[in-house]
Amino acid sequence: MMTTMAKVGAARIRESFLEHFGEPELIVRGPGRVNLIGEHTDYNLGFVLPAAVDKAIWLAMSPRADGRCRFHSVDLNESCEVDLKDLARSEHHWANYLLGVITEFLADGRSLGGVDCAFGGDVPIGSGMSSSAALECGFAFGLNELFDLGYDRLALARLGQRAENRYVGVACGIMDQFASLLGREGRLIRLDCRDLSFEYAPFERSDLRVVLCDSRVRRTLAGSEYNVRRTQCETGVALLAGQYPGVKSLRDVTPAMLQAHRKELNPVVFRRCDYVVRENGRVLEACEALGRSDFEAFGALMNASHDGLRDDYEVSCAELDILVNGARTIPGVLGSRMMGAGFGGCTISLVEEGALTDFSVCMADIYRKGLGTEPRIHECRLTGGTASVE
Ligand code: ADP
Ligand code: MG
Numbered sequence: 606m607m608t609t610m611a612k613v614g615a616a617r618i619r620e621s622f623l624e625h626f627g628e629p630e631l632i633v634r635g636p637g638r639v640n641l642i643g644e645h646t647d648y649n650l651g652f653v654l655p656a657a658v659d660k661a662i663w664l665a666m667s668p669r670a671d672g673r674c675r676f677h678s679v680d681l682n683e684s685c686e687v688d689l690k691d692l693a694r695s696e697h698h699w700a701n702y703l704l705g706v707i708t709e710f711l712a713d714g715r716s717l718g719g720v721d722c723a724f725g726g727d728v729p730i731g732s733g734m735s736s737s738a739a740l741e742c743g744f745a746f747g748l749n750e751l752f753d754l755g756y757d758r759l760a761l762a763r764l765g766q767r768a769e770n771r772y773v774g775v776a777c778g779i780m781d782q783f784a785s786l787l788g789r790e791g792r793l794i795r796l797d798c799r800d801l802s803f804e805y806a807p808f809e810r811s812d813l814r815v816v817l818c819d820s821r822v823r824r825t826l827a828g829s830e831y832n833v834r835r836t837q838c839e840t841g842v843a844l845l846a847g848q849y850p851g852v853k854s855l856r857d858v859t860p861a862m863l864q865a866h867r868k869e870l871n872p873v874v875f876r877r878c879d880y881v882v883r884e885n886g887r888v889l890e891a892c893e894a895l896g897r898s899d900f901e902a903f904g905a906l907m908n909a910s911h912d913g914l915r916d917d918y919e920v921s922c923a924e925l926d927i928l929v930n931g932a933r934t935i936p937g938v939l940g941s942r943m944m945g946a947g948f949g950g951c952t953i954s955l956v957e958e959g960a961l962t963d964f965s966v967c968m969a970d971i972y973r974k975g976l977g978t979e980p981r982i983h984e985c986r987l988t989g990g991t992a993s994v995e
Contacts, residue, residue: 614726615663615994621679622665622723629665629723631750635743635991636661637728638735638784639815639953640944641793641903642910643888645918647778649838650799650854651885654806654892655780657788658815658985662726662739663994668751669719674707676700679725689719694772702741705772706748709764715754722747729983732819733950737773738781741765746786746991758786758990759801788990795892799856806895808987812958813900813939818932818968819981820924822949830920831946834877841878844869855881880917884910904940904955908933911942920947924976928952931971935964951983 615632622629636657643653669675672689678699685700687693689711692704703722710717722744728736742765749756756764762782769775769782783796783803792805838855845862846852852862860882867875887906894902911929915921921929925943929952932941937960944953956964965982972980 610659610727611661611994614661618663618665618679618723618725621677621725622667622721625677625684625723626667626675626721628667629721630667631665631747632994633664633666633743633747633750633991634661634994635664635726635739635746636785636788636988637739638781638788639817639985640780640784641815641953641955642891642907642942643884644910644914644942644944645834645881645920645946646856646884646888647780647798648835649881649885650856651797651881652888653780653796653798654793654888655784655788655796656793656808656815656987657784657990658734659988660726660728660734660983660985661988662724662728662736662743664722664724664740664743664747666720666722666744666747666751669721671719673719674703675721676703677723679723689717699740701773702737702768703744705768706741706745706765708772709768710745710748710754713764715752717748717752720748720751729819729951729981731823732817733945734817734983735781735785737769737775737777738765738785741768742782742785742991747993750993759783761991762786784990786990788988790989791987793895793987795888799854804892806892808895810898810900814956814958814961815985815987816954816956816961816964817944817951817983817985818928818954818972819951819983820922820928820949820976821978821981822922822924825948830948834918834920837874837877838881840874841870856885858882860886876917876919880913883913900939900955904938907940907942907953907955914943914947918947922948924949925952927971927975928968929954931968931975932956932964935967936960938964 637660640655675686677684765782796803932954937957939955941954969980
């Protein structure tokens, strides 16, 4: 069932398409995503717990037969047009997500006739809710429908990731695309990043909300520090693999194994690895807590996740800590942590419905006094994945 917000979102894009290109053949909703717990575990081949949410990008699309591709970004009010025979990178950053998707379909040997597409939505851009995956997966889903290309959702997620890795040049994992395409209403996805096996976990307490607070800090350090963390994890794995033949990634390491070799590891490398190993355990514990509807335990695990990210993995920042610490003082907040790679982006909090007003008021105060900015708070509901809409 479409909410009023979703209807408004789809209607706005449809109208813009009508203005630029005529009647659309298809309208697709591509959702953004959250990740409840499991940070920096993906590239260590561990577990994550994301979900698609009710912030989305809508794409109105029609196929063409003349090899032309005409795009219009409604939110930025920018357009561009290219030919399938000449898919050079665009000066419009956003267009490269679409061109990357087309390029990957062509690389897979699929034939496309061309396309008109107008898109826009309400996923905050660059805040870690994955507007990029919403866009590329929505577009890939639409082309798959229009040209009957025969991809399933997982194959579309992989294609979206390749588009972002190879064409846009962002070394992202697959979690964002996976969550955007395979989300389900009221469900979290327990995704195993080693083999992409997954299970839906019920998120069944109707009086709980997932609330994001955008720090508005954009991650200047994120790229370089991300690479340093990856190298530190690899260093830990290399040492432990020498001791335990079964160890291929930190996924295969237990806290006890790490402890037993603590003296051989550089102290910083130890702390990085210890965080990852424990975070993996926390995702599994969080799923168990969900199974018994123990949301207090779930919230406590989110808190522990943040504390590890702050103290051991050292990827938080002052602004995120201020938002998390503030949220935790509000009665009815079960847990709060930074979400995403770190050094900015959003925090994610689990808030009882009855506490939402207090949460908004208190957090607005914390934003103004602690961060010197106006609040940017997004309440989210867990929704289904990418789909065509009426
Ligand atoms: P995020 O955390 O939101 O995924 P990214 O930097 O990965 O941040 O992706 C953001 C990019 O995706 C933008 O710079 C833009 O190119 C594109 N994008 C996302 N949403 C929109 C939109 N509504 N309109 C135009 N471009 C968008
Ligand atoms: Mg992104």
